[in-house]
Amino acid sequence: MSNFGFTHLRLVNPYDVAFREARSAIRAQHVLEGAEVFDSLAAAIADCNLVVGTTAASGHRDLHSPLYRVEAAGSLLREHLAHSPAALLFGSEKFGLSNDDLSHCHWLLRIPTRAEHGSMNLGQAVAICLYELCRDAAAVTHSFDPAPRASAEHYERLTELLLDLLARSGYTNELTSHSTALKIRRLLLRAAIPDADAETWLGILRQILWNVKQTAP
Amino acid sequence: MSNFGFTHLRLVNPYDVAFREARSAIRAQHVLEGAEVFDSLAAAIADCNLVVGTTAASGHRDLHSPLYRVEAAGSLLREHLAHSPAALLFGSEKFGLSNDDLSHCHWLLRIPTRAEHGSMNLGQAVAICLYELCRDAAAVTHSFDPAPRASAEHYERLTELLLDLLARSGYTNELTSHSTALKIRRLLLRAAIPDADAETWLGILRQILWNVKQTAP
Numbered sequence: 446m447s448n449f450g451f452t453h454l455r456l457v458n459p460y461d462v463a464f465r466e467a468r469s470a471i472r473a474q475h476v477l478e479g480a481e482v483f484d485s486l487a488a489a490i491a492d493c494n495l496v497v498g499t500t501a502a503s504g505h506r507d508l509h510s511p512l513y514r515v516e517a518a519g520s521l522l523r524e525h526l527a528h529s530p531a532a533l534l535f536g537s538e539k540f541g542l543s544n545d546d547l548s549h550c551h552w553l554l555r556i557p558t559r560a561e562h563g564s565m566n567l568g569q570a571v572a573i574c575l576y577e578l579c580r581d582a583a584a585v586t587h588s589f590d591p592a593p594r595a596s597a598e599h600y601e602r603l604t605e606l607l608l609d610l611l612a613r614s615g616y617t618n619e620l621t622s623h624s625t626a627l628k629i630r631r632l633l634l635r636a637a638i639p640d641a642d643a644e645t646w647l648g649i650l651r652q653i654l655w656n657v658k659q660t661a662p
Numbered sequence: 663m664s665n666f667g668f669t670h671l672r673l674v675n676p677y678d679v680a681f682r683e684a685r686s687a688i689r690a691q692h693v694l695e696g697a698e699v700f701d702s703l704a705a706a707i708a709d710c711n712l713v714v715g716t717t718a719a720s721g722h723r724d725l726h727s728p729l730y731r732v733e734a735a736g737s738l739l740r741e742h743l744a745h746s747p748a749a750l751l752f753g754s755e756k757f758g759l760s761n762d763d764l765s766h767c768h769w770l771l772r773i774p775t776r777a778e779h780g781s782m783n784l785g786q787a788v789a790i791c792l793y794e795l796c797r798d799a800a801a802v803t804h805s806f807d808p809a810p811r812a813s814a815e816h817y818e819r820l821t822e823l824l825l826d827l828l829a830r831s832g833y834t835n836e837l838t839s840h841s842t843a844l845k846i847r848r849l850l851l852r853a854a855i856p857d858a859d860a861e862t863w864l865g866i867l868r869q870i871l872w873n874v875k876q877t878a879p
Binding site for chain 2: 447448449450472473511514516517519520556557558559561562563564565566568569570572573576579580581582584585592
């Protein structure tokens with residue numbers, strides 16, 4: 446909750462030992478110290494006009510309520526939270542929400558887990574639901590600005606240096622072979638060198654070449 | 663991992679006590695029993711041609727590598743996993759990945775946590791990353807088929823029954839008042855009764871009306 450900026454934690458008849466231990470959570474003290482304890486679910490959700498339950502069920506149980514995947518539930522909850530308070534209900538680690546609890550819910554959500562292993566760790570389920578509420582769909586399309594690649598001029602100088610070096614090192618023996626030059630140029634192009642790294646690579650090749658020339662017999 | 667169907671767990675110098683305890687995880691035994699242990703990160707990732715690191719950093723540390731939000735990282739990883747193996751690296755609960763570890767990564771991802779509380783619980787961070795890999799963007803738009811509402815005919819019968827009941831109960835005293843009828847009709851329309859519930863509501867009103875008629879003086 447603290448990671449994603451949610452502060453209103455409400456607990457219904459919490460297990461005191463676990464709750465007191467949790468209070469030591471680093472950097473989340475403000476959430477736990479502000480937590481409100483209720484002795485009934487009805488009291489805990491009284492001021493909310495949308496109540497959403499979480500369930501691992503994908504059909505075994507007769508749910509009586511609409512069931513949405515968390516991807517869809519997230520956008521509906523976000524819309525609602527823009528103007529009104531909503532409650533997102535989680536059951537106990539062991540049993541989840543009871544049928545009584547579920548009857549208070551306008552609708553339910555589930556995380557798309559495998560059918561063979563549907564039930565999740567409580568903390569992980571909460572983290573995923575709150576992440577989905579904070580998720581920025583625009584971040585998917587806007588983030589992929591690949592680093593600009595080195596210019597053709599840089600590539601050409603790299604190719605020349607590498608060809609010189611390879612000839613002097615005995616890797617290629619026909620210095621003038623046109624097809625060797627083409628192979629090396631294509632080899633370098635496939636390596637996708639970022640523009641910001643071009644000078645470093647040129648420096649490396651120059652240094653090796655200088656050293657090879659110095660030690661040449 | 664088991665919840666989302668990921669099975670290849672690789673551990674580099676794990677803390678044995680914690681690892682042995684984790685092996686008792688219900689329904690995730692197949693993941694833990696199949697886990698491979700390595701004594702160096704290089705050995706653990708040797709057969710992967712994409713290595714992605716996770717970090718809580720949002721700029722404090724000089725990262726030297728491209729850093730994407732998990733929303734964007736998820737789609738890039740998914741594309742890669744369609745044809746080649748990738749490694750997703752998580753550091754220890756306490757310290758995260760070291761600079762040595764990060765130098766093995768092609769790029770890094772971060773979960774969009776609050777700047778004031780960036781560092782996440784390890785299990786929750788893993789859950790969110792794997793959820794993002796399984797997330798179905800289409801589920802957002804395809805899930806909201808609201809239940810069809812009761813027909814105008816049902817609404818009209820409900821309005822009539824309720825008007826009759828309210829008049830007999832003394833809630834309205836002018837049975838013939840046209841504006842009262844309009845108010846009640848609008849009141850019911852705003853209640854958005856699902857089609858599947860219309861007969862139940864009609865039955866309830868009829869029963870109450872019958873009872874009121876029986877007990878009328």
